[in-house]
Amino acid sequence: NRNVTIRQAEALQTSFMVVPIDETTVDPAQWGKNFPRQYDGYLRTADKYSTTYGGAGSDGMPKSRLEEDPRLVTIFDGYAFAVDFRLRQGHAHMLEDQRTTKRVTERPQTGACLHCHASNTVAYREAGLRHGAPGALTDAFASSSAQQQLMKGFEEICKLPYEEATMLVSHPVACIDCHDPKTMALRVTKPGFLRGIDALAKSGEPLPHLPSIERWRSGDRAKPYDPNTDGSRQELRSMVCGQCHVEYYCGPKATLFFPWNKGLKVEQIEEYYAEYKFANGAPFTDWTHARTGAPMLKAQHPEFEMWSQGIHARSGVSCADCHMPYRREGAIKISDHHVRSPLLDITRSCQACHRFPESELLARVATIQHRTKMLMDRAEDALVQLIDDLGRSKQAGADASRLQAAFALHQKAQWRVDFVNAENSMGFHAPQEAARILGEAIDFARQGQLAVRDANGR
Amino acid sequence: NRNVTIRQAEALQTSFMVVPIDETTVDPAQWGKNFPRQYDGYLRTADKYSTTYGGAGSDGMPKSRLEEDPRLVTIFDGYAFAVDFRLRQGHAHMLEDQRTTKRVTERPQTGACLHCHASNTVAYREAGLRHGAPGALTDAFASSSAQQQLMKGFEEICKLPYEEATMLVSHPVACIDCHDPKTMALRVTKPGFLRGIDALAKSGEPLPHLPSIERWRSGDRAKPYDPNTDGSRQELRSMVCGQCHVEYYCGPKATLFFPWNKGLKVEQIEEYYAEYKFANGAPFTDWTHARTGAPMLKAQHPEFEMWSQGIHARSGVSCADCHMPYRREGAIKISDHHVRSPLLDITRSCQACHRFPESELLARVATIQHRTKMLMDRAEDALVQLIDDLGRSKQAGADASRLQAAFALHQKAQWRVDFVNAENSMGFHAPQEAARILGEAIDFARQGQLAVRDANGR
């Protein structure tokens, strides 16, 4: 392969292996000895900041989304998110923020939560070995024994109560979760993603932004799709993020999963949940709304899903392109491991591709985000009014059977509002798609109000 | 832009003035003798075609929008557009299509209609001279005498009945409407646009896509903004189209005008109409809805306004860049005067800027247009249901005073649905803005239905 020869010929050894690292090396500080520049950036994810919609504030506790938008307390009534729900901050805080949220301290949670809040590649494999998976921790990650260790351990840790499980990990996401210690090539290691992308590949949904899946589909499909061997480097620059920045189910009733079996669009995920049955045969739902009694779905940070609907994804622009732009350090270029809002570094994050002044690029983002926010406010108002109407007629003793239509509309409307609100770019990752989803949300919420009136014979 | 200067040079070298042309030369065939390539393209606008949403069909009468979407008959009930409303076709047909539409043959119309359906630069000036405007027809277009002729004639012709006025013109839009016969430089000649852009310049609305206006604003404003002297060439490549592809008022109650005094956004135009009073002091309205009795606004082809909200406009991409792409003929490049859907010539229209395969670019447009269409269907359904509800309660004898809120919502909802439906790119010119507008439309329509129920004490 010609590329490989070029690479070997030209790759200059600008970083030196001062300490050996392998599949057992969790501590980023060790990796950092070999790659000090990347490690420095990685550590800086502890920095706090705010943009109009990004970041979580420049000091103290991350800002509360519930205080910023009290409608959310009504919207999530009866669910843990109504108790404590904050803005996200840098990777360095992920483990601590999870351990201290009231959603964990005041509500029982399982070890599944750790899937995206800690470096657990090794923790999973060790647990797998303890539970009888074959091989040794030093086995290459790609080996079938290592894969069995990973999946077995994942299943087991998901079953543990959170307090027990969290003792098994000690770092936020770390080098080993995204990199092969031998080659430093990118890799995905999170079980939820490995299963989710497999289901997605098997689905019929066209994926122009993931050409390696399209290629796999047109092949004999003898082996299942494997992102680490079939995926291109450019795709992996997004997939490593898709390990966590996705919608998920993470609760006691089933092992953590990504609902991608029918595709990544909001209505495809909704449809999958609608058909999904828990082990006990019960239909899928996250919780029952306290005010209305309607069965609810909770959407969480579908960045990967929304990005997939946008023009950037179609154009081969990866998460890392914008959130980990190349930066020059001395004579050489590295990927900025200070993962954060691109608006803090427009020059590197955007201007390589967009030859417009920084002020103009900021204005474009502001326009997109403002349109999204205005429409989202409109949708949340409609949703809250529906919840009030439903709540009132329940109190007035209207019998639930006549409110079924309204319940269904409540779920559909809220699922959509939540999908955009939980997504963290305020519409930027897919501007028209975000607006489309909100338009539907408004329709379902208002139809719900009509259904309530009509049900009450009026 | 250097390529451009080169091309101008080429254009001049390679076209020989075989016949003299001046401000009195209306007939494009005359101009065509000097510029045969452009003339050939101009003639080809007679060709018929269809894309998914563009064109008007490959043969016979242009397709009827009313047959394609019967909801429009309910939506425009009581207005001429409910009688005859077709898809647009090429420029060559503009005059004939206007003369033969039932909106003209079965409804009285004024000469104002001709503003955008004929070459009338000369017709206006001649009429102006007849009505005592100073100077001669040969005066340079920029001269104050010529401007007085133009405006006077425009006012007079607008007052005539259509049948009389249309005898004064004999060509669809022609060279002289967009070009200075001496230099072939672009120019705008339509009174409605000259007044509209003046009002827009005076407004406070930021116009990042029209930098010459921003520059004029920051100056001493001694002279009013003049697109023909202040506007850049790139801006004129859109403004010549903005002479006609815009929202307008064109009726008996006031001289034709473009409602741009507060800006180009859908709600800014709405606000301007809300404050506008006709000479007789009556508030502004286009017609009263036959089914509901609500005062209505009609939106017409706001391409210029929608384009202004899109990323392309902000990026300095003009109408002509996409709809009149440069094509090489032998050694020189000319602007394709066969103005039509860019989807019929992706290579020249898009690939000059987008390094993606034709299939991919077509897929992008399809995705944007499909999202828009789905949301528009949703909005039209909501609107029609509101009209039905209002109609029913009127029949049921509900007194109008209690329905005021619902009437207002009917107008707001319909204005927005119509704005997107009348715009001819099915959302492409500004994808997120189109979706935002439809989201609002849905909200107002459904709120209207709620208002009806609540008004009827139920």
Place this chain on the structure above:
Amino acid sequence: MTASSSFRFAAFTASATIGVLAGAGSYTFVKAEGLSYMSDDPAVCVNCHIMREQYDGWRHGPHRAVATCNDCHLPHDTLLNKLFVKGSNGWNHSREFTLQGFAEPIRIKPGNSQVLEANCRRCHATAVGDITAHGTLGVPSDPLQQADLYGCVRCHQSAGHGPTR
């Protein structure tokens, strides 16, 4: 000489011979423009007005002072390879120019974008050593190759000819 370059040598001789024998096409080729390919002077690329846009772009681009057309568009691994690509490009473009059969806008061909990226990395090896060490950034990089978009030009599209829009 390696197996591949000896094949290339054969191919080059072949294309050169065809060039000499091939009537009108080779007439143009010999007459002037084709020969331009044998020079390293950018001015001669623009013997063809068709190269004007790129020439002007290059003259306004960030590399005008440091790299000429051939620094970027011809291989610099072996002389033979350089001659071969020169010959075949010169031949193709002359033929296309004579027949006027090429598609516009003119777009770099897959083979030539590989050559191009190799040159970026030849000159900037130090700068990009870290980012390329663990996996190529990746030719093919041209979307028209229906492949993933990676490689230098994905972000530095304007390096050669300035902003193209």
